[in-house]
Amino acid sequence: MSPAEILATNLLSPVVLAFGLGVAATLVRSDLEFPEPLYQSLSIYLLLAIGLKGGAALSVTPLTVFVGPAAVTVLLGLVTPLTAFAVLRAALRMDRINAGALAAHYGSVSAVTFLAAVSFGEATGVPIEGFMPALVALLEVPAIVVGLLLARGAHARPGEGEGSGSWAHALHEVITGKSILLLVGGVAMGWIAGKERMTPVEPFFVAGFQGALTLFLLEMGLVAARRLRDLKEAGLLLVAFGTLVPVVHGVLGVWAGTVAGLSEGGAAVLGTLVASASYIAAPAAVRIALPEAKPSLYLTASLGITFPFNLVLGIPVYFALASIFGG
Amino acid sequence: MSPAEILATNLLSPVVLAFGLGVAATLVRSDLEFPEPLYQSLSIYLLLAIGLKGGAALSVTPLTVFVGPAAVTVLLGLVTPLTAFAVLRAALRMDRINAGALAAHYGSVSAVTFLAAVSFGEATGVPIEGFMPALVALLEVPAIVVGLLLARGAHARPGEGEGSGSWAHALHEVITGKSILLLVGGVAMGWIAGKERMTPVEPFFVAGFQGALTLFLLEMGLVAARRLRDLKEAGLLLVAFGTLVPVVHGVLGVWAGTVAGLSEGGAAVLGTLVASASYIAAPAAVRIALPEAKPSLYLTASLGITFPFNLVLGIPVYFALASIFGG
Amino acid sequence: MSPAEILATNLLSPVVLAFGLGVAATLVRSDLEFPEPLYQSLSIYLLLAIGLKGGAALSVTPLTVFVGPAAVTVLLGLVTPLTAFAVLRAALRMDRINAGALAAHYGSVSAVTFLAAVSFGEATGVPIEGFMPALVALLEVPAIVVGLLLARGAHARPGEGEGSGSWAHALHEVITGKSILLLVGGVAMGWIAGKERMTPVEPFFVAGFQGALTLFLLEMGLVAARRLRDLKEAGLLLVAFGTLVPVVHGVLGVWAGTVAGLSEGGAAVLGTLVASASYIAAPAAVRIALPEAKPSLYLTASLGITFPFNLVLGIPVYFALASIFGG
Amino acid sequence: METKNATMVTIVAERLLRDRLVEKIRALGAKGFTLTEVQGEGSRGWQAHEFEGPSVKIETLVRAEVAEKIVEAVAKYFEHHAVIVYLTDAKVVRVRKF
Amino acid sequence: METKNATMVTIVAERLLRDRLVEKIRALGAKGFTLTEVQGEGSRGWQAHEFEGPSVKIETLVRAEVAEKIVEAVAKYFEHHAVIVYLTDAKVVRVRKF
Amino acid sequence: METKNATMVTIVAERLLRDRLVEKIRALGAKGFTLTEVQGEGSRGWQAHEFEGPSVKIETLVRAEVAEKIVEAVAKYFEHHAVIVYLTDAKVVRVRKF
Ligand SMILES: Nc1ncnc2c1ncn2[C@@H]1O[C@H](COP(=O)(O)O)[C@@H](O)[C@H]1O
Ligand SMILES: Nc1ncnc2c1ncn2[C@@H]1O[C@H](COP(=O)(O)O)[C@@H](O)[C@H]1O
Ligand SMILES: Nc1ncnc2c1ncn2[C@@H]1O[C@H](COP(=O)(O)O)[C@@H](O)[C@H]1O
Numbered sequence A, B, C: 001m002s003p004a005e006i007l008a009t010n011l012l013s014p015v016v017l018a019f020g021l022g023v024a025a026t027l028v029r030s031d032l033e034f035p036e037p038l039y040q041s042l043s044i045y046l047l048l049a050i051g052l053k054g055g056a057a058l059s060v061t062p063l064t065v066f067v068g069p070a071a072v073t074v075l076l077g078l079v080t081p082l083t084a085f086a087v088l089r090a091a092l093r094m095d096r097i098n099a100g101a102l103a104a105h106y107g108s109v110s111a112v113t114f115l116a117a118v119s120f121g122e123a124t125g126v127p128i129e130g131f132m133p134a135l136v137a138l139l140e141v142p143a144i145v146v147g148l149l150l151a152r153g154a155h156a157r158p159g160e161g162e163g164s165g166s167w168a169h170a171l172h173e174v175i176t177g178k179s180i181l182l183l184v185g186g187v188a189m190g191w192i193a194g195k196e197r198m199t200p201v202e203p204f205f206v207a208g209f210q211g212a213l214t215l216f217l218l219e220m221g222l223v224a225a226r227r228l229r230d231l232k233e234a235g236l237l238l239v240a241f242g243t244l245v246p247v248v249h250g251v252l253g254v255w256a257g258t259v260a261g262l263s264e265g266g267a268a269v270l271g272t273l274v275a276s277a278s279y280i281a282a283p284a285a286v287r288i289a290l291p292e293a294k295p296s297l298y299l300t301a302s303l304g305i306t307f308p309f310n311l312v313l314g315i316p317v318y319f320a321l322a323s324i325f326g327g
Numbered sequence D, E, F: 001m002e003t004k005n006a007t008m009v010t011i012v013a014e015r016l017l018r019d020r021l022v023e024k025i026r027a028l029g030a031k032g033f034t035l036t037e038v039q040g041e042g043s044r045g046w047q048a049h050e051f052e053g054p055s056v057k058i059e060t061l062v063r064a065e066v067a068e069k070i071v072e073a074v075a076k077y078f079e080h081h082a083v084i085v086y087l088t089d090a091k092v093v094r095v096r097k098f
């Protein structure tokens, strides 16, 4: 496929079109609203479903195949918050607290971006390792811890008083937070049950998946577009950060994935993972541990800039890169 | 099939039985309630799903095949509010405001009635043009505008003050309202993506459709039955209006569809569309532009009388007519 | 299969694993919460789906095959509240009101436990009569009436005043309560429509079923684990009651089912039904008719003790018994 | 705009009582009410909403005499049910409406 | 902690009016508001929430002058819409916030 | 029926604070509370409910001394969190319950 064809394939996919419809609905000031419980239900379903699928795949993967990519993923989770932090401090002259908060987001991962990448792989016929969801789980947590450490710096006060964030509380929140719990829980269920025992639940969790994801992206479009209002305030530098740093991280991820022995598709998806910014687990943890950091900053960046950027442009780019690196 | 068999096929379908169960639940005063978000979620799903399906079909339909039915549909959307208005003014001696409000409803369309007709076609093996959902979208809006114009008459005051309805607001509401947005948005998505790219979302949006519709009709039964209480108040004349005018519109629609070159099934479904009365888009718009019109009147008529009438009796009648006209 | 293998098959099933994940989430104090409307929506879906399936099966079952199991089921619904009551009064020295309340629960039935048993049958390849859901409906009501009668004893005051429970109200509640309504309504719909007309709704109601059940059990795990806190208070005697009486009832059910001509799988499922304790219909009715009974007692027993016990250990035991009795 | 005094009666109750309480306040002369789904914790050691669904808050603006009657009617449920009732003063504009 | 008086304005309205009322109270000087989805019954014989979705309760803590203006603005909707408004006295700590 | 005075403390806060606030008011002597999911807008330019879920309104009827303590405890969150607290007078019948 030519670069133009690759881009078109992505833009014309139901998932990206649904996102666009959501954005459009907000722009024309439609009264379309997703009921909150539908959003939550779809989140639960999607996270559990990818966990189950990943776990079932993991149960038939030799440990030796998995260990390399897993190690590289954890490493990336430790390194990428540092690069994000460095850029924010040096180029954007951001204060330590907000820079650390953003670093936690950009080191961590967006499960929906991951899913969009997998969809893209399927649509373009590029095979992807089935165990990738396990990597999502591995990438989610470490970066958040690093980001919080960077923000607190020497002043870290563990277990602070009321009205302010407590470390222990934030850590507990990340690890037992619903996104990790469903993802890791799903992986464990799929791994314990094994591929065969999962057969009866496949029509629900596998066949229905792409459609549910499409519906979810419609809502994501509604939500992300509401963030667009804040873009003016955010300024050009944040937009530059929210598009360039993901590309840097994406290149890093694709390259590291290729080196660690992932297939072309696997490396592309790992690149996407690394390039993506968390907008569920990280905000929750940051809000607890760093209540003084500005949510308008980290939410606008991760949800309003980086998420749409990766969805529309980033993913095809990371796949193109993977085919170059792997070729 | 004999007329009796056709009627039985309709009455014994899961969709009509579910509606009946909902009515029964209300009559025996069961505590069965659909959570509001489930109702909203099913609406979103159904509207988007029919849009997607219609759009995918449209993408493989030559323009020449579509243009005739489309023109006829728009025409019907302009004519039927006039017939409804005339009947209400002349035979029911209704005031201009309420007559206009009702005209908006009876010119516009009920998506669920449309779906029940398509189901019926599938159950009886009558093929139906795939692009019909695009006609739903075309029929929905014009009638509402005509109805509001009729109600306001010479006294139309555009952009009126607070506490009263504003034209601009109502028009905006209809066009960007969630039912149009999802329907038109879905058609656009399906049309842009094309049949092949829709394959991965089919298990969710196509295979699951009939069941979700059945569940939705259970809720419609609960809602419609609550309207039955208001029937006494409404009076016999309204009941006559709510059953006879749909038949007149249905005959018109079937005939016009046949003339415009639709297949037997397509003409029957167009007839059903024209015969149906809106109970989502029209009430929302009327409530804004004509707050002085009585909701108890237009909701009881469209939801309490015409909807069940079409579901149980109307649909088989329009199919029978189409087979006569087309034969 | 050896007993150990049977147990493993159950423990490794997605349904039981999901329950375990829910319990684990509560124990680690995760913030995972199911939105209330999701819980309600899944309940509606599951109850309607089993009704539809059972009704469709019933429509092709000769009456002579059904009448024996049906009679035995009603009988069991009248007898088991008596055994439960006797044990509670004699061995636990419980007061009449609370003993009657618990008897109503243990005579009645848990639809989710039923579904888990059917899943288990499918996973182990044991065929089960399709009309079993009709038996669920038959078993649900009588026991509740018996339990309330036992509680009120000679002091039954029909139609009591405000602030206290009314008999008529409670009875109405059980019979028109949503669980009976959906179950019986579903059976009626499936039976009237017949197997063939149900085909279009099967992807939704049949193929998706196991997955939806798995999701539901995740929530059941969350809910049941919250009850564990109350176990200390409840005491060892209640734990003994909540595990031993189900086994006694289960043996009775398996034996009676075998005698009534059910297949091995059917007898095992009937045993499970009889062994299970209601936690939806019975609490609702008891709360109305016996507001002075302690909900902490009957909810902890049925939801916190008996439900997990049957799910994890009971079901494989009843299947093992059925294979012995039937062999 | 001139305002007049009215009494706001607020009842928080387990869901089970919803329909009974609504019928009661209608019968006692309330001309309207507003119902909110809530969760709650009180003196009872169990949370009704686990199996009954969410509790309800019923608010009704009434005249002082009606308020008094409603409080008495609700008090009948104190013994066996999860329910509280309290009064607050409010000012309304269309006094005949309440 | 020292508390100062403020006025709580509560509006219960059919959903249709939600955005209009929110814009209005913002324009009249309210510095914040809290919105709850509710169901209700009043003098109108039909329940708007059947097709519009749940009604809304909008609560805004303001100074007495602002409260007065909000009541007047809401009154414009009395004729054709399901809506009520009432005032209660409240005590707040950060008085400049309201 | 005789009524006694009690103080209604209302806290509206971003969801994040829900469990912390509930624990706090329990610890300070509230014997019950009612929790409602709400949406809101205040002095903070972002809507917490977009990623945390809906905000919460916590209402607790208490004695005046307890109310005072709760207000002080909530005030600790004013700086970094979306939260308000206010007091209203209420009349209750079973005064020992609160
Ligand atoms: N002190 C209180 N303040 C506010 N709400 C309360 C209080 N006590 C009880 N409630 C509410 O009233 C319901 C019933 O209370 P109870 O009968 O004490 O269990 C609880 O679930 C709470 O929603
Ligand atoms: N007396 C009342 N007490 C409490 N809420 C009321 C009262 N009257 C009306 N409402 C609320 O205000 C809404 C509109 O009232 P109405 O305009 O009278 O139909 C109703 O749906 C109720 O939610
Ligand atoms: N003036 C007000 N009236 C009513 N509710 C308010 C007001 N100001 C703030 N709130 C509520 O309190 C929450 C937190 O406010 P803030 O800390 O000002 O962002 C908001 O989301 C609103 O729900």
Ligand code: NA
Binding pocket: A080, A105, A106, A107, A108, A109, A249, A273, A274, A275, A276, A277, A278
């Ligand atoms: Na990342």
Ligand code: NA
Binding pocket: B080, B105, B106, B107, B108, B109, B249, B273, B274, B275, B276, B277, B278
């Ligand atoms: Na029409």
Ligand code: NA
Binding pocket: C080, C105, C106, C107, C108, C109, C249, C273, C274, C275, C276, C277, C278
């Ligand atoms: Na039982």
